[in-house]
Amino acid sequence: MTEEIIIAGFGGQGVLSMGKILAYSGIMQDQEVAWMPSYGPEMRGGTANVTVILSDERISSPILNQFDTAIILNQQSMDKFEKAVKPGGILLYDPNGITRHPSRTDISIYRVQAAEAATAMGSAKTFNMIVLGAFLKLKPIVKMENVEKGLTKSLPARHHKSIPMNMEAVAKGLEIVEKV
Amino acid sequence: MTEEIIIAGFGGQGVLSMGKILAYSGIMQDQEVAWMPSYGPEMRGGTANVTVILSDERISSPILNQFDTAIILNQQSMDKFEKAVKPGGILLYDPNGITRHPSRTDISIYRVQAAEAATAMGSAKTFNMIVLGAFLKLKPIVKMENVEKGLTKSLPARHHKSIPMNMEAVAKGLEIVEKV
Amino acid sequence: MAKITGDIVIDIEKCKGCEVCNTACPQEVIGMSKEVNSKGYNYAIKVNGNCVGCANCAVVCPDGVITVYRAKV
Amino acid sequence: MAKITGDIVIDIEKCKGCEVCNTACPQEVIGMSKEVNSKGYNYAIKVNGNCVGCANCAVVCPDGVITVYRAKV
Amino acid sequence: MKELKLMKGNEAFAEAVIRAGVDGYFGYPITPQSEVLEYLMAQKPYERTGMVVLQAESEVAAINMVYGGAACGKKVVTSSSSPGISLKQEGISYIAGAELPALILNVVRGGPGLGTIQPSQSDYFQSTKGGGHGDYRLIVLAPASVQEMADFAGLGFDLAFKYRTPVLILSDGVIGQMMEKVELNPQVKRRSDEEVAAECPWATTGRPKNGPRRIITSLELDSAKQEIHNMKLQAKYKEMQENEVRFETFDTEDADYLLVAYGSSARICQKAVQIARKKGIKVGLLRPITLFPYPTEAISKLASQVKGILSVEMSAGQMVEDVRLAVNGRVKVEHFGRYGGIVPTPDEVVKALETKIIGG
Amino acid sequence: MKELKLMKGNEAFAEAVIRAGVDGYFGYPITPQSEVLEYLMAQKPYERTGMVVLQAESEVAAINMVYGGAACGKKVVTSSSSPGISLKQEGISYIAGAELPALILNVVRGGPGLGTIQPSQSDYFQSTKGGGHGDYRLIVLAPASVQEMADFAGLGFDLAFKYRTPVLILSDGVIGQMMEKVELNPQVKRRSDEEVAAECPWATTGRPKNGPRRIITSLELDSAKQEIHNMKLQAKYKEMQENEVRFETFDTEDADYLLVAYGSSARICQKAVQIARKKGIKVGLLRPITLFPYPTEAISKLASQVKGILSVEMSAGQMVEDVRLAVNGRVKVEHFGRYGGIVPTPDEVVKALETKIIGG
Amino acid sequence: MTETFDKPEIRTPENLVYSKTKVLTDNVLSYCPGCGHGTAHRLVAEVIDEMGIQNDTIGVAPVGCSVLAYNFFDIDMQQAAHGRAPALATAIKRLYPGKFVFTYQGDGDLAAIGTAETIHACNRGENIVIIFINNGIYGMTGGQMAPTTLPGMPTSTSPYGRDTHIMGNPLKMTEIVATLPGTYMVTRQAVHTPAAVRKAKKAIRMAFENQKLDKGVSFVEIVSNCNSGWKLSPVKANEWMVNNMFPFYQLGDIKMNGELVK
Amino acid sequence: MTETFDKPEIRTPENLVYSKTKVLTDNVLSYCPGCGHGTAHRLVAEVIDEMGIQNDTIGVAPVGCSVLAYNFFDIDMQQAAHGRAPALATAIKRLYPGKFVFTYQGDGDLAAIGTAETIHACNRGENIVIIFINNGIYGMTGGQMAPTTLPGMPTSTSPYGRDTHIMGNPLKMTEIVATLPGTYMVTRQAVHTPAAVRKAKKAIRMAFENQKLDKGVSFVEIVSNCNSGWKLSPVKANEWMVNNMFPFYQLGDIKMNGELVK
Numbered sequence A, B: 001m002t003e004e005i006i007i008a009g010f011g012g013q014g015v016l017s018m019g020k021i022l023a024y025s026g027i028m029q030d031q032e033v034a035w036m037p038s039y040g041p042e043m044r045g046g047t048a049n050v051t052v053i054l055s056d057e058r059i060s061s062p063i064l065n066q067f068d069t070a071i072i073l074n075q076q077s078m079d080k081f082e083k084a085v086k087p088g089g090i091l092l093y094d095p096n097g098i099t100r101h102p103s104r105t106d107i108s109i110y111r112v113q114a115a116e117a118a119t120a121m122g123s124a125k126t127f128n129m130i131v132l133g134a135f136l137k138l139k140p141i142v143k144m145e146n147v148e149k150g151l152t153k154s155l156p157a158r159h160h161k162s163i164p165m166n167m168e169a170v171a172k173g174l175e176i177v178e179k180v
Numbered sequence C, D: 001m002a003k004i005t006g007d008i009v010i011d012i013e014k015c016k017g018c019e020v021c022n023t024a025c026p027q028e029v030i031g032m033s034k035e036v037n038s039k040g041y042n043y044a045i046k047v048n049g050n051c052v053g054c055a056n057c058a059v060v061c062p063d064g065v066i067t068v069y070r071a072k073v
Numbered sequence E, F: 001m002k003e004l005k006l007m008k009g010n011e012a013f014a015e016a017v018i019r020a021g022v023d024g025y026f027g028y029p030i031t032p033q034s035e036v037l038e039y040l041m042a043q044k045p046y047e048r049t050g051m052v053v054l055q056a057e058s059e060v061a062a063i064n065m066v067y068g069g070a071a072c073g074k075k076v077v078t079s080s081s082s083p084g085i086s087l088k089q090e091g092i093s094y095i096a097g098a099e100l101p102a103l104i105l106n107v108v109r110g111g112p113g114l115g116t117i118q119p120s121q122s123d124y125f126q127s128t129k130g131g132g133h134g135d136y137r138l139i140v141l142a143p144a145s146v147q148e149m150a151d152f153a154g155l156g157f158d159l160a161f162k163y164r165t166p167v168l169i170l171s172d173g174v175i176g177q178m179m180e181k182v183e184l185n186p187q188v189k190r191r192s193d194e195e196v197a198a199e200c201p202w203a204t205t206g207r208p209k210n211g212p213r214r215i216i217t218s219l220e221l222d223s224a225k226q227e228i229h230n231m232k233l234q235a236k237y238k239e240m241q242e243n244e245v246r247f248e249t250f251d252t253e254d255a256d257y258l259l260v261a262y263g264s265s266a267r268i269c270q271k272a273v274q275i276a277r278k279k280g281i282k283v284g285l286l287r288p289i290t291l292f293p294y295p296t297e298a299i300s301k302l303a304s305q306v307k308g309i310l311s312v313e314m315s316a317g318q319m320v321e322d323v324r325l326a327v328n329g330r331v332k333v334e335h336f337g338r339y340g341g342i343v344p345t346p347d348e349v350v351k352a353l354e355t356k357i358i359g360g
Numbered sequence G, H: 001m002t003e004t005f006d007k008p009e010i011r012t013p014e015n016l017v018y019s020k021t022k023v024l025t026d027n028v029l030s031y032c033p034g035c036g037h038g039t040a041h042r043l044v045a046e047v048i049d050e051m052g053i054q055n056d057t058i059g060v061a062p063v064g065c066s067v068l069a070y071n072f073f074d075i076d077m078q079q080a081a082h083g084r085a086p087a088l089a090t091a092i093k094r095l096y097p098g099k100f101v102f103t104y105q106g107d108g109d110l111a112a113i114g115t116a117e118t119i120h121a122c123n124r125g126e127n128i129v130i131i132f133i134n135n136g137i138y139g140m141t142g143g144q145m146a147p148t149t150l151p152g153m154p155t156s157t158s159p160y161g162r163d164t165h166i167m168g169n170p171l172k173m174t175e176i177v178a179t180l181p182g183t184y185m186v187t188r189q190a191v192h193t194p195a196a197v198r199k200a201k202k203a204i205r206m207a208f209e210n211q212k213l214d215k216g217v218s219f220v221e222i223v224s225n226c227n228s229g230w231k232l233s234p235v236k237a238n239e240w241m242v243n244n245m246f247p248f249y250q251l252g253d254i255k256m257n258g259e260l261v262k
């Protein structure tokens, strides 16, 4: 199994750490993983994106132009990455702030109102975990227990108390993701 | 005709300018010339030497280890360059300050008491011209008129008044050089 | 005596929602929108009509997105 | 009262004839030789016996070629 | 005991440096390698091992700090990216000339000039042929994974001290910025001053009471001696060529065609080999791990077996010269590259193989 | 009207620079090329032509002054010797990246490090393969006489402006320090600001009233655009390879063997050819005048004629790689060199030819 | 529709009191929200506009967040290698003494890697303007320590705060260059409030005016926020700046008309 | 035989008042006759000898006439790239805080190409000694203008005298580094007379003593002649120095115990 994912959004949306948790979760179930961020000043204010690959084999190139799944969290990223989903692949997005919705018909499109749900949950910080949950509903490539382990590994000890809240957010995402 | 000469002595003895006058004299009679000094801090206080080549053909290498003539003006230079004279070549030296006199038998050895003569002439500055005269006696490779022209070319205009004195010194050198 | 009134025009697409103008306005004219622009910023908006056209907001706006008018009325 | 006398030893092979010692000597002990050493320098020599061993010459000699002795006699 | 982590290449390098018992790091920020210094500073290595970590005022200062530290026998390292490495060229030449062991990491970005901060492999010539002046060579190691970013810290110092030579790790933005699993070696104790003095009798650690003083210099005004010094350096480089060549091959046993690629290009080529083989093209990959000394002989041998060779680099064609020198005209050698920060895809590589080598 | 003088190579270069109508010189002293700045300062060029001559605080500052001046469309030049040239590598890469015309003189001394101030040719790789980072090339001219030190000042600027590229004159201590006869071109008038603006519409001479502003930069954060920029540079280098190769041959018509040598080595080899021919060895000499673009084709052609080729350089063997790339395995290619400031004699060259090529 | 508070009736050309100068292009600034670079750019552009020297000015952009300054000024510009802007400016001005030449540099650029170029251009008295944006950090590369970082201030390369014993004290390059005979005007300004902006603009204007007099360097430091690097909101960053940067980097003129201000 | 004026009777070990320190090797100094470098070397060597730290001192030679200093000091030494000695010393001292570390640099090395390294090592307060030989010229390379060359002074690259309008004013690096908190002691000395030599030695001794206190940089400038570069005899060069250099580079302490001397 190899799953090639792009996660793309604004700088502050927790895109990179979401990717990191996914990667850690992969490690917890003994997979090979690669996490490749966009970097440099383009991140400033603007978009941030990260490629995450989970695989049972050694990963060759961490730089991809085509993805099994694109998780898209703002309009710029939609413009850039809708076309990068492999035919038959998945595009998951949060419609908040999206002005031009995805139009491809050869891929499966899902949406998750994560921003809204995060506000409802009273913590903007859970946003990316809700998105992660939504993704895992569509592609259950890592077991929930490994997500929790991955969270533990990726968060500094002082943040461990927030793990239950994060797992709750993941659960929320599983619940609210919807097919377009 | 090609004449390859090394002139070697102390920094202050006018070694470089003597070579330059010789080179200019060569130019005056339409020869190819090369003038290659030793350079860098080794000159500081220590020795200075210059290779001068006059030739009717294009000069290939200005860096030589063997010379037709060596003009040697201090002990260090004697130690270094006596052995660099081609068999059958000429070694001309001023015995002033020389503690180990040349001993080769396969070359012709001449001496010129130029320092002494310069003192006698009342101008230490004529020293190198006396040596040049001595050399030209042994190897009349440039005509006297071309030496004078060479001097004119190589000296800045403000020093042109010293040309007669310099030509006198050359004449002196022609006169006092002696075979050892 | 003539009263001074003013108005500002905010280029909301270029506004980055930094709130620096907001802090600088003596008349508390400027607030931040709930909406985001296409860059994702909660841009500056006018929240009242008290502008006197002092240009403070425009002068401190790092992105130069405010145009100011002033008139005696 | 004991008189102070001194003597210096000049390493003439290392001397570069700069005359700095000469200028520094209060007793005018030092002059320059007519001869040159193997480096071609007119080295420093003593020209009288008036040395008092004050070490001024040694202290300023850039090449550290002077050794100084001082004694009460 | 090895420890498993998910880390960026830059961080893995920094952590491995601490664990290798390195004594000092001197660097200046530049994308895409600033994480090295940032990670080190965050780790308080002065508490962990007593390691000195200093942000220098410039790359020039940093490389000369490395010179100073290396000349004392200490294990010292610097890192930068392309423009910063260019600034270090004089210092690198000095370190090579003075025969000092030191480690330099270049996380390459696209040039020339300020260029782009995106990954590239366009510093191959600079690294392998001598970007600085004079006849010298660096040992050049090309990691292709985060794991190797960690491993080459230790290997780099081993080689640096074995040959008293600067070692350059030629990485790139992909390897530096990506996170992968990495197994870290346990902490090695830093050598005590006494151990350094004993291991490095040439080092300036304070003149021994019963021995001559030590001088670290690259100057020799006597040309005859300087030539002997140069010959000594050349002999050392020859020795490296005999003993230190490292490379990996994939699917070369039955290959009709050969890809040669290093670093992140090699990873892409590995996938390209899989894709091509699925298409029925028998292609193999040789990945040089040392770029100097170069696996000339291994390529030369394969040149007798294959029908054509494609050198794949994220550059306009630099390593291809070394491939050609190894092949010496026996089979066709072509270059394929993307550049300016663009990373080629495996598919592009296969296509280039088909058009430039097989069809060409 | 030409003027005949006896001058050092460095002085001839400086005088030729003034006469070529150059606008600015920026340099820092270093042996064996300090005469360039000294000569310029003595000439009061600000009186002669209005030329700006400035002693910079360092080589790094000097090369960046060159960048600034070149970016204004002015003819600007710097000179240094090996360690100083290493310090300029970042700046050179920037100049190449920003496509600026500029002239750089390297009067090479032996390295690595501080090395020796005596002549050497050990900066060949640095000059021809790119000592700085990123994919770029310099046009490299190798003078072999004082006359060429003068001539290449003009030629260098012609090429620099033709291609908007930095041109490097790769000289050495022999050519820089020796005096020979030199015929100097008459003074060319410096271009007026208006002429510069007209000739160099890309230059930052003050935004035109009726046209867009000009930007001189080597930065491009968009990789796609940066790749296009890189391709443009590569296309330019290819054009140079097609149009600008310069070389000389001596006695190659009937040659059984070939010497390849540049700069002062070429002069020595000319004498070696004479000596060898007296001995009955039919040997010729090819002297590359441009080291980039390299006379690959000319050597390739001669490789079909001769039985063996000896590359003679005052280095441990750098240019020999380009000779081998040209020959591509067809005949034996060996290297002979002295280094560390030692200049080989013609006899040594003949002997090396006999042992390494004819007997070997 | 919500209320807009617009007063279209007064939006006439006569009533226009402030609009973006044409010497700034329409490109969106690449700076973070609230970053002082934008304001500083605008002031320089306004001065160029008001002096009517848009066609006679050549600017030099540094390496730092303002590396792309050339995208924002509608004038001829060069982009310098990190720290070397004063070297470029030296050559430009000497080759075109009639043009106005300025550099625009950050604190890492000017006071770390560019120390020598800064000091020597100032010492030679190059007849240029240097605009020096001191935000106490390397903004561009992600918030590393700069020579100007305050004692105790955390950055990505001094995560536990700048330890002056190990990392040295913040360097006041402005005070140093003021001691050099080659500088004619040296001042420290800020752009966080309308009053500060107006003062800063006057200083920049004077700096450019000085360039006509051939008296040497006019050096304008602008203490500015790097809210991203400081990890504060723009407004909080400005407050932090007032409370922490200003006591150390005191605003005001340091040298005027070639004389140190006492 | 001529008279020798020798007094062999008093040449006994007890009467020995001055002889070359053993911390200088027996190699003939490579300096020109009368060059102050020799004297400065000797003083540093004597201090090392007297403090008994020959085995605990690591010196850094520059590029300049004193590049070969490592041939003359009988201690472990490194030879730095031009201008970078303070960078080397920084690393050495941080890696061996227990050793004594000093750089020995000329004015071209320290105040031109090495400006940044000098300022930043001083600003970081590296616990080292810097010996700065200011002879107003580049001696090694044949007498080119240095940043310290006096106004009007002819050199091979200012043959008509330094024109300060074009070439800038002489740079007083010593005064600059004195303003930095990282320097603990900054002084300017000379070695042309016995009294000056004795004073200079005291300063050098204090500088090395300071290094034990971990207080930062001790910086000793020595104004010296370069008679070759100045084209004067050594004695005339010293006179010229007194008359021309000293008025500009005034001798004396500039900073002691971390406090500027008023």
Ligand SMILES: Cc1ncc(C[n+]2csc(CCOP(=O)(O)OP(=O)(O)O)c2C)c(N)n1
Residues within 6 Å of the ligand: E028, E029, E030, E031, E059, E083, E084, E087, G063, G064, G065, G066, G082, G105, G106, G107, G108, G109, G110, G133, G135, G137, G138, G139, G140, G141, G146, G226
């Ligand atoms: C030679 C070189 N070294 C390092 C860098 C990386 N770099 C880019 S910007 C920068 C620092 C910028 O900081 P500053 O000058 O303070 O500007 P700011 O971004 O804060 O405005 C550095 C170190 C580079 N591009 N080139």
Ligand SMILES: Cc1ncc(C[n+]2csc(CCOP(=O)(O)OP(=O)(O)O)c2C)c(N)n1
Residues within 6 Å of the ligand: F028, F029, F030, F031, F059, F083, F084, F087, H063, H064, H065, H066, H082, H105, H106, H107, H108, H109, H110, H133, H135, H137, H138, H139, H140, H141, H146, H226
């Ligand atoms: C990078 C580099 N640039 C230039 C030189 C040439 N160089 C050698 S010494 C020197 C100047 C020496 O002057 P100074 O530091 O004043 O020492 P002095 O000889 O006067 O004691 C220069 C420019 C060099 N060796 N390396």
Ligand code: SF4
Residues within 6 Å of the ligand: C006, C007, C008, C024, C025, C026, C027, C028, C029, C030, C050, C051, C052, C053, C054, C055, C056, C057, C058, C068
């Ligand atoms: S112009 Fe003045 S009053 Fe009007 S919004 Fe701006 S700051 Fe407020």
Ligand code: SF4
Residues within 6 Å of the ligand: C010, C014, C015, C016, C017, C018, C019, C020, C021, C022, C043, C044, C060, C061, C062, C063, C064, C065, C066, G034
């Ligand atoms: S200052 Fe400018 S950018 Fe910031 S919120 Fe106000 S209008 Fe928008």
Ligand code: SF4
Residues within 6 Å of the ligand: D010, D014, D015, D016, D017, D018, D019, D020, D021, D022, D043, D044, D060, D061, D062, D063, D064, D065, D066, H034
């Ligand atoms: S000072 Fe020393 S070197 Fe100079 S003349 Fe006297 S003894 Fe000789």
Ligand code: SF4
Residues within 6 Å of the ligand: D006, D007, D008, D024, D025, D026, D027, D028, D029, D030, D050, D051, D052, D053, D054, D055, D056, D057, D058, D068
């Ligand atoms: S010791 Fe004193 S008195 Fe004696 S020679 Fe020296 S300076 Fe003169």
Ligand code: SF4
Residues within 6 Å of the ligand: A044, G030, G031, G032, G034, G035, G036, G037, G065, G135, G139, G140, G225, G226, G227, G228, G229
């Ligand atoms: S990183 Fe800092 S300096 Fe750079 S744009 Fe953002 S706030 Fe401004």
Ligand code: SF4
Residues within 6 Å of the ligand: B044, H030, H031, H032, H034, H035, H036, H037, H065, H135, H139, H140, H225, H226, H227, H228, H229
């Ligand atoms: S050149 Fe000058 S500094 Fe160098 S040794 Fe001679 S006198 Fe001393």
Ligand SMILES: [Mg+2]
Residues within 6 Å of the ligand: G064, G106, G107, G108, G133, G134, G135, G136, G137, G138, G139, G146, G226
């Ligand atoms: Mg900054």
Ligand SMILES: [Mg+2]
Residues within 6 Å of the ligand: H064, H106, H107, H108, H133, H134, H135, H136, H137, H138, H139, H146
């Ligand atoms: Mg000096």
